[in-house]
Amino acid sequence: MSSVELKKVEKHFSGGVVAVDAIDLDVPDGAFVTLLGPSGCGKTTTLRMVAGLETPTGGEIRIKGQRVNETPIHQRNLGMVFQNYALFPHKSIFDNVAFGLKYRKVSKSDIAARVKQALDIVRLPGVEERFPTQLSGGQQQRIALARALVIEPDVLLLDEPLSALDANLREEMRGEIKAIQQRIGVTAIFVTHDQGEALAMSDLVVVMNKGRIEQRGAPAEVYEHPRSEFVANFLGNANFVSGTVAAVNGKRVSVVLADGARIDVADSARAVEMGEAVNVIVRAEKIELGGGGLAGTIAAVDYLGSTARYDVTLAGGQKVTALATIRDGARRVGEAVSLAIAAEHCRIL
Amino acid sequence: MSMAAARQPGEGRIGWALLRLWSIAVYLFMFAPIVVVILLAFNSSRSGAFPMEGFSLQWFGKLFANQSIVDAFKTSLILAGTSGALATVIGIMAALALVRYSFKGKEGIQTFLSLPLLMPEVVMGVALLMFLKFISMPRSFAVLLLGHTILSLPYVVLVVQARLVGLRASYEEAAWTLGANRLQTFFEVTLPLISPAIVGGFLFAATLSFDNITATLFWKKPGIETVPTKIFAMLRTSISPEINALGAVMIVITILLPLIGGYMVRRFAKTK
Numbered sequence: 001m002s003s004v005e006l007k008k009v010e011k012h013f014s015g016g017v018v019a020v021d022a023i024d025l026d027v028p029d030g031a032f033v034t035l036l037g038p039s040g041c042g043k044t045t046t047l048r049m050v051a052g053l054e055t056p057t058g059g060e061i062r063i064k065g066q067r068v069n070e071t072p073i074h075q076r077n078l079g080m081v082f083q084n085y086a087l088f089p090h091k092s093i094f095d096n097v098a099f100g101l102k103y104r105k106v107s108k109s110d111i112a113a114r115v116k117q118a119l120d121i122v123r124l125p126g127v128e129e130r131f132p133t134q135l136s137g138g139q140q141q142r143i144a145l146a147r148a149l150v151i152e153p154d155v156l157l158l159d160e161p162l163s164a165l166d167a168n169l170r171e172e173m174r175g176e177i178k179a180i181q182q183r184i185g186v187t188a189i190f191v192t193h194d195q196g197e198a199l200a201m202s203d204l205v206v207v208m209n210k211g212r213i214e215q216r217g218a219p220a221e222v223y224e225h226p227r228s229e230f231v232a233n234f235l236g237n238a239n240f241v242s243g244t245v246a247a248v249n250g251k252r253v254s255v256v257l258a259d260g261a262r263i264d265v266a267d268s269a270r271a272v273e274m275g276e277a278v279n280v281i282v283r284a285e286k287i288e289l290g291g292g293g294l295a296g297t298i299a300a301v302d303y304l305g306s307t308a309r310y311d312v313t314l315a316g317g318q319k320v321t322a323l324a325t326i327r328d329g330a331r332r333v334g335e336a337v338s339l340a341i342a343a344e345h346c347r348i349l
Numbered sequence: 350m351s352m353a354a355a356r357q358p359g360e361g362r363i364g365w366a367l368l369r370l371w372s373i374a375v376y377l378f379m380f381a382p383i384v385v386v387i388l389l390a391f392n393s394s395r396s397g398a399f400p401m402e403g404f405s406l407q408w409f410g411k412l413f414a415n416q417s418i419v420d421a422f423k424t425s426l427i428l429a430g431t432s433g434a435l436a437t438v439i440g441i442m443a444a445l446a447l448v449r450y451s452f453k454g455k456e457g458i459q460t461f462l463s464l465p466l467l468m469p470e471v472v473m474g475v476a477l478l479m480f481l482k483f484i485s486m487p488r489s490f491a492v493l494l495l496g497h498t499i500l501s502l503p504y505v506v507l508v509v510q511a512r513l514v515g516l517r518a519s520y521e522e523a524a525w526t527l528g529a530n531r532l533q534t535f536f537e538v539t540l541p542l543i544s545p546a547i548v549g550g551f552l553f554a555a556t557l558s559f560d561n562i563t564a565t566l567f568w569k570k571p572g573i574e575t576v577p578t579k580i581f582a583m584l585r586t587s588i589s590p591e592i593n594a595l596g597a598v599m600i601v602i603t604i605l606l607p608l609i610g611g612y613m614v615r616r617f618a619k620t621k
């Protein structure tokens with residue numbers, strides 16, 4: 001069953017801004033869905049419409065099968081986690097977490113028990129008496145999560161909850177949020193512009209661009225089989241190598257570059273014709289240095305520790321980026337290299 | 350600048366000395382009259398002027414024995430308290446509307462609300478008087494109350510508005526998503542978070558009302574006196590030492606009240 005359904009939902013702001021442009025989305029019960037996209041693509045607006053914090057200018061939003069367009073926010077039973085935590089600074093941690101229970105006819109003793117349980121879930125027992133400013137950023141975000149979960153929401157909404165944390169903590173919290181979500185089985189919609197977060201946490205990744213959904217699918221599917229250049233580019237370091245179709249054999253296509261070098265594509269996403277100009281898409285980490293058919297020179301090196309990012313100028317002048325594991329020292333600028341690209345890692349869109 | 354100072358160290362020093370002298374003169378000019386009033390309030394001489402002849406509390410005693418002065422005090426305190434409270438309640442609502450909601454004519458209302466700030470008080474005084482005459486309503490305490498509320502409203506709006514702008518909407522939004530309706534959210538979240546501004550705004554408004562004389566002279570019913578109008582009336586006959594004592598009390602109240610308020614706000618903020 002779908003937990004949340006969006007049907008042709010749109011949001012126009014005054015001044016002609018189309019923040020969300022007729023999107024359709026089904027969030028299955030218990031799923032972890034990520035809205036992923038660049039800044040300004042409408043992720044937050046979409047989430048806020050589900051929460052009731054923005055009113056859609058068109059379309060229908062259903063939660064558990066019920067249309068909620070007209071339901072006021074405080075009757076929607078949703079848990080929301082904000083980027084800046086939004087813990088009430090004048091209330092103790094106990095009162096913060098208990099806040100939602102006060103409006104739900106829960107007895108005093110049950111409130112205490114459920115607050116304790118929620119704090120245990122986020123692994124912060126015993127902080128009831130403290131105030132938000134007496135906790136670290138990561139701890140505050142855990143409390144915000146506890147506050148949202150304690151009301152047993154129909155859907156958990158998270159708007160970039162990790163972006164205010166430092167890198168190490170972010171990775172830790174990422175795993176923790178996912179684990180808690182799975183344990184409780186709550187449906188979650190998570191907004192982020194970080195592809196790493198999206199790929200690591202989600203059951204379903206929804207890539208958005210300019211108020212529309214570009215592609216949706218399991219993380220591996222969206223990553224391995226991008227259906228548009230935008231998705232390929234946004235999800236990781238895609239190279240676009242332009243050439244001309246020289247041979248077509250079913251889905252197998254050979255593309256010849258300007259310098260005469262050839263790239264084979266195992267699985268073209270669309271039918272192409274002989275002589276057609278196309279872009280071959282290949283991810284940086286799929287390009288191997290050494291022992292291939294493409295000749296080039298290293299133009300720049302980014303040393304990243306265990307790997308290095310190489311900007312390589314091909315013989316015909318095109319530039320590609322390769323991400324390679326370092327074995328016996330990184331290569332140097334000016335060094336001549338040959339590149340190998342396996343046919344199954346190349347795509348034509 | 351530092352180079353010039355290095356070349357002519359003497360000039361810099363003289364400049365600083367002059368600046369210091371100037372500052373002292375300014376402060377003297379500002380505070381000497383206040384100090385004089387307070388000093389003379391304790392003077393035992395009948396003249397109400399220098400020289401000091403001896404220390405005495407008799408003028409304060411006389412002050413509180415004078416029923417008309419005590420009445421003026423009562424009027425002033427009630428007026429300051431009620432007009433301050435009224436301005437605070439209206440001001441909070443106006444500030445909330447201006448900051449948290451968008452509606453037609455918002456700019457206009459914003460300007461309108463700050464108009465009493467810019468308008469000369471005499472004009473305000475006459476305007477309200479003419480209006481009352483137009484609707485044939487006699488001058489009364491209620492008119493005074495209304496007038497003082499209008500005069501201090503913009504200050505409350507400004508103070509509360511500044512606080513609200515600095516307060517992220519996500520606190521209120523979080524409360525809504527957790528199940529609190531608008532009213533519950535206002536009392537549980539918004540009000541406590543803007544309470545320092547409310548206390549500040551109220552004290553500001555009350556002090557303004559307590560101090561006001563120009564507009565009060567236009568609005569008050571003959572026979573009703575506030576402390577400032579009472580002093581004004583007393584001055585017309587003579588400068589009596591009682592006036593100094595009254596002035597001293599006024600000074601203490603108008604300085605102490607905001608100080609206490611500021612302290613309370615800080616205490617409040619700390620315990621949170």
Ligand SMILES: Nc1ncnc2c1ncn2[C@@H]1O[C@H](COP(=O)(O)OP(=O)(O)OP(=O)(O)O)[C@@H](O)[C@H]1O
Nearest residue numbers: 013014017019038039040041042043044045046193
């Ligand atoms: N209240 C508003 N009034 C007018 N335009 C708005 C409003 N809120 C958002 N927008 C516009 O709608 C578009 C989508 O905004 P939104 O906040 O949903 O983006 P986002 O995907 O969350 O971006 P980010 O990653 O930067 O948070 C943007 O162009 C933004 O400028």
Ligand SMILES: [Mg+2]
Nearest residue numbers: 043044045159
């Ligand atoms: Mg956003």
